[in-house]
Amino acid sequence: MASILAALEYEESIGKYWNRFLDKNTDTTFKDAAVSFDDISKSLKLFYHLLGGDKAKDLHMTDKRVIQMKRTFLQKVSGSGIHFYLPWQDSDALYLPSSIAYFQDKKQNEMLYYWLTALFTKVQSHQGTLEDVNTNAIDALINKYPGFQSFYTQTQTKEEQFPSIFWIYPALNTTNKYSDFNDEHTPTRDESKPEKVDTLKMKKKANQIDDKKETDGLLAFLPDAMMSIMEQVNVDRSEDDSFDEDALYNAEDLDEITLGAKKANLSARLKLDLDLSMHSKEEYPLGGGHFLDEWDYSKEKYLKNYVHIKPYLTTNIEAEELPKRLKKMVKSVESQLDMMELERVKNSKLSDGDELNIDTWIEYKSHQNRSGHHQKFYMSYEKKLRDISTLILADVSLSTEAGITQEMRVIDIIKDTLMVFSESLEKLQDSFSIYTFSSLKNKNVRIEIIKNFKEKYSAFTRGRISAIKPGYYTRLGAAIREASLILKKQQTQNRLLLIISDGKPNDVDRYDGRYGIEDTKKAILEAKKMGLTPFCITIDIEAKEYLPYLFGKNGYALIRDSKKLPALLPQIYINLTK
Amino acid sequence: MSQTYYKAQANEVELFEAAASMNLPILIKGPTGCGKTCFIEAMGEKLGRKVYTVVCHDDLSAADLIGRHLIDDNGTYWQDGPLTKAVREGGICYLDEIIEARKDTTVVLHSLADYRRVLPIDRIGEVIEAHPDFMLVVSYNPGYQNVLKGMKPSTKQRFIALSFNYPIPDVEKEILIKESGVDEETAQKLVTIASEIRQLDDSEIQEAVSTRLLVYAAKLIVQGFDPYQAAMHTIVESLSDEAEVLEVLEKLIGLHFTLID
Numbered sequence: 001m002a003s004i005l006a007a008l009e010y011e012e013s014i015g016k017y018w019n020r021f022l023d024k025n026t027d028t029t030f031k032d033a034a035v036s037f038d039d040i041s042k043s044l045k046l047f048y049h050l051l052g053g054d055k056a057k058d059l060h061m062t063d064k065r066v067i068q069m070k071r072t073f074l075q076k077v078s079g080s081g082i083h084f085y086l087p088w089q090d091s092d093a094l095y096l097p098s099s100i101a102y103f104q105d106k107k108q109n110e111m112l113y114y115w116l117t118a119l120f121t122k123v124q125s126h127q128g129t130l131e132d133v134n135t136n137a138i139d140a141l142i143n144k145y146p147g148f149q150s151f152y153t154q155t156q157t158k159e160e161q162f163p164s165i166f167w168i169y170p171a172l173n174t175t176n177k178y179s180d181f182n183d184e185h186t187p188t189r190d191e192s193k194p195e196k197v198d199t200l201k202m203k204k205k206a207n208q209i210d211d212k213k214e215t216d217g218l219l220a221f222l223p224d225a226m227m228s229i230m231e232q233v234n235v236d237r238s239e240d241d242s243f244d245e246d247a248l249y250n251a252e253d254l255d256e257i258t259l260g261a262k263k264a265n266l267s268a269r270l271k272l273d274l275d276l277s278m279h280s281k282e283e284y285p286l287g288g289g290h291f292l293d294e295w296d297y298s299k300e301k302y303l304k305n306y307v308h309i310k311p312y313l314t315t316n317i318e319a320e321e322l323p324k325r326l327k328k329m330v331k332s333v334e335s336q337l338d339m340m341e342l343e344r345v346k347n348s349k350l351s352d353g354d355e356l357n358i359d360t361w362i363e364y365k366s367h368q369n370r371s372g373h374h375q376k377f378y379m380s381y382e383k384k385l386r387d388i389s390t391l392i393l394a395d396v397s398l399s400t401e402a403g404i405t406q407e408m409r410v411i412d413i414i415k416d417t418l419m420v421f422s423e424s425l426e427k428l429q430d431s432f433s434i435y436t437f438s439s440l441k442n443k444n445v446r447i448e449i450i451k452n453f454k455e456k457y458s459a460f461t462r463g464r465i466s467a468i469k470p471g472y473y474t475r476l477g478a479a480i481r482e483a484s485l486i487l488k489k490q491q492t493q494n495r496l497l498l499i500i501s502d503g504k505p506n507d508v509d510r511y512d513g514r515y516g517i518e519d520t521k522k523a524i525l526e527a528k529k530m531g532l533t534p535f536c537i538t539i540d541i542e543a544k545e546y547l548p549y550l551f552g553k554n555g556y557a558l559i560r561d562s563k564k565l566p567a568l569l570p571q572i573y574i575n576l577t578k
Numbered sequence: 579m580s581q582t583y584y585k586a587q588a589n590e591v592e593l594f595e596a597a598a599s600m601n602l603p604i605l606i607k608g609p610t611g612c613g614k615t616c617f618i619e620a621m622g623e624k625l626g627r628k629v630y631t632v633v634c635h636d637d638l639s640a641a642d643l644i645g646r647h648l649i650d651d652n653g654t655y656w657q658d659g660p661l662t663k664a665v666r667e668g669g670i671c672y673l674d675e676i677i678e679a680r681k682d683t684t685v686v687l688h689s690l691a692d693y694r695r696v697l698p699i700d701r702i703g704e705v706i707e708a709h710p711d712f713m714l715v716v717s718y719n720p721g722y723q724n725v726l727k728g729m730k731p732s733t734k735q736r737f738i739a740l741s742f743n744y745p746i747p748d749v750e751k752e753i754l755i756k757e758s759g760v761d762e763e764t765a766q767k768l769v770t771i772a773s774e775i776r777q778l779d780d781s782e783i784q785e786a787v788s789t790r791l792l793v794y795a796a797k798l799i800v801q802g803f804d805p806y807q808a809a810m811h812t813i814v815e816s817l818s819d820e821a822e823v824l825e826v827l828e829k830l831i832g833l834h835f836t837l838i839d
Contacts, residue, residue, distance in 0.1 A: 046782060046826045050774050114829060144770075147833030346637065359646065366647035366654035 034101035035109040037061050041096075044117045048094065051121045055560075062088060062095035086169040087116045094120050102165055103155065111151050112165065115141075118148065123168050134167040284315045286449070292481050294442065297518035307478040311447045314467050319459035322423065323466075326416060326566070330423045333570045337427050346381055353378030388577055389431040389453060389490040393483045394418060394468075395501040396436045396448075401470040402502075408563070410502050410539065411470050416566040417500065418450070418465045424570040426457045430577075431492065434461075437479035438471025441509045445478045446471060453490060476505035477519035480534070484527040496577065497527055499536040500569075502562075504546065521550050535576060539565060583756050584613070584620035587745050594621050597738050603691045603714040605734065608742030611788020613753075614717045617742070618672050627711055628669035630660040634679035640686045644699055656702050665690065665697045668711030677718040681730050690714055691736035747773055750789055758796035764805060767834045768792050771813065774830060783823060787813050805835040 041059050049055055064083045085097035096116060100109045122137035142149040152166070163169070291305035322330060348357045357379040367373050400411040418434060425432045434450035448468070451461045480499070487495050505516035527534045536551050539562040547556045557572050559565050597604050598621075606614050615631070622629035632643065645659035664671035676684060689696050695708040716737065718729070745753060747769045754765040769792070776786040791812050798808035814827040 042822055043826045043829075046778070046823060047829060049778050049782060050826065050830055052774070052777050055779065145833035146836055150836055359641065362647050362649055362654070365649060 029101040030104045030109075031101055033104055033106040033109055034099045035106060035113060036099040037096055037113075038098075040110065040113055044096070044113055047114060048117050048120065051118055053094075053117075053121045056092075057089070058093040060093050060095050061098040062086065084163055086163055087120075087167075088169045088171050089120055089123075090171050100165075108151070108155060112155075115148060115151065115166065116168065118145070119166075119168050130167070130170065134164070137168070138166065282314065282316050283312045283448075286311045286313060292478055294477060295519045295522035297515060297522075307442045307445055307475070307481075309445050309447055309478065309482050311449060311482075313449050314464055317460060317463040317467050320463040320466055321459060322419060322462060323416075326419055329567055330420055333420060333424050333567065334427055336571070337424055337574070346379060348379040349374070349376040350378040350380060351376045353380035355379055355381075387492050388494040388496060389487065389492045390425065390433075390496040390498055390573075391453075391483050391487040392418065392421065392432065392434045393479055393497065393499045394434065394436045395438070395474055395476075395499070395503070396468055396471050397438045397474040397503070398470050398472055399474070399503050409470075410562065411468065413539070413562050413565055414500060414502075415465055415468055417569050418468075419462060420566040421569050421573070422451070422457055422461060422465070424573070431490070433486070434465070435479075435483060435486070436468055436471075437475075437482075438473060439475035439478065439507050439511075440472040441507060442475070442478075442511070444472075445475050445482070447479065447482055452486075473507040473511075474501070474503060474505050474516075475507045475511055476501065476516065477523040480520065480523040480527060484523070484530055484532055487527075487532055488530050494577070495532045497532050497534040498573070499534065501536060501538050501540070503538075503540045517546055517550065524550060537565075537569065537572065582616060582620040582623055583753075584616055585745070585749055585753050585756070587613075587742070587749060590617065590740055590742075591621070591624075593738070593740060595625070598625055598627075598713055601695065601708075601710070601713070603716070603737045605737035605739045606715065606717040606742060607720050607739065608717070609744065609788065610719055610785060611790030612742050612744050613789060614742055615672075615674060618670065618715055618717075622670050625670075627713065628664075628667070629672055630664045630669055631672045631674060632660050633674045634676050636678055636680060638679045638683055640683055643683070643686060644697070647701070661686075661690075662697060662699065662706065665706050665708045665712050668709035670713045670715055673714075673716040675718055676716040677729060681733075684729070684733050687714065687716075687733065688736065691733075744772070744776065744786070744789055750792065753789060754792055754796045757793045758800050760796040760800050764799055765796060767805075768795055768809070768813075771809065771830065771834055775813070775817070775827070783818060785817075787817060791816060806831060809835055 045059050062085055064085050066083060087096050089095060096113065100112050102112065103109050118141055119137050122140045123133055142152050289308055289310035292307045292309055293302040293304055294306040296303050349360055357377055361377045364370060364373050364375065394414055396411060400414060401409055403409050422434065431453055433453045436448045436450060437446065439445040450464045451457060483497055487497055505520045506512045524534050534551060534555060536547065536556040537559065538547065538556065539559045559568060594604065608614050618629055643659045643661040645657050645662045647654045648657045658666065661671050689698065690708060691714055696705050698705045744750065751765045751769045754760055754768060755762060772787045772792055778786065795808050795812040798812060799805050809831045810828065814824060814831060817827065818824055
């Protein structure tokens with residue numbers, strides 16, 4: 001009896017061991033010490049830039065992929081080791097695992113993220129085999145950074161496995177995503193086949209980018225013949241109103257579709273769409289409007305009274321409180337403003353004041369003819385209105401309807417920005433006004449008044465901001481001219497024309513490409529001549545090329561992460577005007 | 579007096595000497611801590627001219643430059659300002675961060691900065707002809723993105739302009755070694771860290787690490803400070819107050835100087 005019991009017990013303990021054995025050898029993660037991508041991505045991006053990474057690239061999570069490889073017998077038995085979240089990059093972004101939990105120590109998991117990010121800057125794309133590329137990159141990395149060296153040597157035991165967690169992999173390739181993985185298949189480390197596919201893909205992408213640039217218009221020194229062809233290319237908007245069935249069908253591959261293939265027919269379709277009335281809310285036109293000139297660069301002269309400006313006001317708006325989601329942000333911006341000392345204006349030569357101004361007294365004493373001299377010896381400091389007026393000109397063209405995330409559109413960001421920003425300007429007691437614009441050819445440039453300089457900032461201003469709807473196109477030059485005329489009348493020492501835009505100047509007529517850019521540049525020069533200071537804040541990452549041309553090197557700011565705009569704008573403003 | 583150490587980055591020494599011999603005023607642009615002031619000091623020593631430095635601020639009045647009446651037991655008397663002193667006695671008058679001064683203040687420089695080379699002082703009714711050794715030098719940091727501040731074009735166009743930047747890595751390394759006596763390997767690391775931080779653009783960090791901060795770090799290290807700690811207190815903490823930026827910079831330092839526990 002005792003021997004039977006002993007045998008049973010024996011079997012049970014073997015089972016336990018077996019389980020433990022399997023777990024230990026297959027599940028290689030430590031969930032408690034996991035570091036997630038979301039928590040760390042901002043820091044990683046900064047780190048990537050620190051090490052000289054390409055600033056145009058974004059950081060994303062990678063999809064899981066299936067690797068054809070030999071699993072260990074144990075992994076097969078337990079069913080693990082098929083899916084991997086492998087880091088890779090393409091010309092637009094870096095892709096990193098959504099979380100890392102390879103090590104017991106959280107610090108090391110975090111370090112692995114930094115390691116991979118650093119490695120991205122070192123890998124020489126597609127030279128030699130995957131192993132060569134990575135070994136070279138790793139060598140370069142640990143030679144340069146002793147910190148990485150000690151990390152690498154400490155964690156080396158992990159390096160034994162494949163796919164190695166320390167490596168960067170070729171671009172995620174959807175062609176073999178669902179391929180049958182055959183365990184008997186050659187499990188080499190040499191992934192030369194997918195690599196070929198990758199290089200092909202890269203070539204294609206590069207071509208597309210070049211192609212895009214041709215229509216850019218700012219490549220201003222193309223032959224004239226090219227120009228005329230170019231100008232007939234109409235608006236190329238990347239947002240898509242109708243659902244592309246293929247895109248839906250390939251939902252799995254969506255990441256790669258959005259990388260921006262040019263859709264040649266979109267402009268034609270879009271033009272038709274625009275005849276639909278977009279505004280059913282009540283707009284109150286302020287008079288019949290007036291006419292402004294426009295600059296035609298090809299003729300090198302102004303087209304007199306070419307643009308019809310139609311100012312309007314939205315009526316029947318309701319007073320609105322500051323939305324709850326913005327309250328926190330406004331608070332933090334306000335505390336920043338509190339820390340900033342408002343310009344203290346010294347008023348000297350007062351007959352009464354807070355302090356004696358010893359200089360004026362000495363001046364009086366030392367003056368040869370005191371009888372005629374004034375006796376105003378006091379001075380006082382006033383925490384005073386800054387002598388500045390700011391006109392905010394916001395772009396509400398159709399492109400602002402494009403989504404940033406599913407719930408958030410560019411227009412929403414612009415609205416939030418206007419809300420937060422007007423709160424801060426009110427706090428600073430700076431005089432300001434807000435206008436928005438959109439255009440439909442030269443005959444209809446719509447300027448909406450949200451708040452003019454005379455009106456007090458109130459709940460109605462917020463109501464009008466929240467009633468803003470996306471309009472049509474971006475005839476930027478005309479809008480700038482109109483805004484300049486308004487701002488010019490302000491009698492302050494500094495006059496700032498702040499333009500918030502999400503893209504290039506364009507309209508359905510020839511106001512596209514170079515024509516639009518040249519007209520806008522002219523309008524900006526006019527504004528500068530009037531003694532105004534134009535400054536543009538844009539959330540268009542591709543805008544880089546033409547912005548310095550339009551606004552000068554220090555005349556613009558580029559926001560990469562548009563979601564940050566509401567918080568950043570007050571900061572930019574403070575820096576600009578401090 | 580100990581000789582100020584200055585390592586030339588390009589042709590600035592020759593240019594300065596030429597300008598000095600021909601009585602031309604000089605404008606120096608450059609980010610903070612890249613050696614502008616050090617350069618002027620070194621040139622002053624080299625040319626044997628005294629340097630009068632005025633750090634400009636927005637409350638700087640013309641009287642602060644030219645001079646004012648003061649009173650003592652015997653009544654009022656006139657006290658020359660630094661500019662007037664330099665004009666009378668010869669020497670280099672160096673206006674640091676001239677962009678901070680109000681534009682109307684700097685107009686007093688106009689007659690000095692062109693062929694006239696005179697300084698009229700209306701309060702004492704005197705027009706002072708500049709000493710042959712008088713030289714006017716101004717500097718500012720174009721990095722501050724403040725569209726409302728700037729020099730009047732009419733002021734700007736009276737100067738020979740020199741643009742400074744952070745020294746190239748090899749030169750910067752040499753400067754660190756000379757200034758602090760730090761060993762070459764550490765100097766190299768500090769310079770590498772600096773060049774990495776300088777790759778960030780101004781939306782990420784307000785201004786990059788200066789040579790001056792690197793010298794501070796090197797000095798602390800020579801004093802026996804742990805290199806990691808030294809770099810943290812000089813380079814990291816003084817560059818930013820944002821937690822995110824600090825964390826990443828700290829990481830970067832940790833990669834170069836492993837912390838000794």
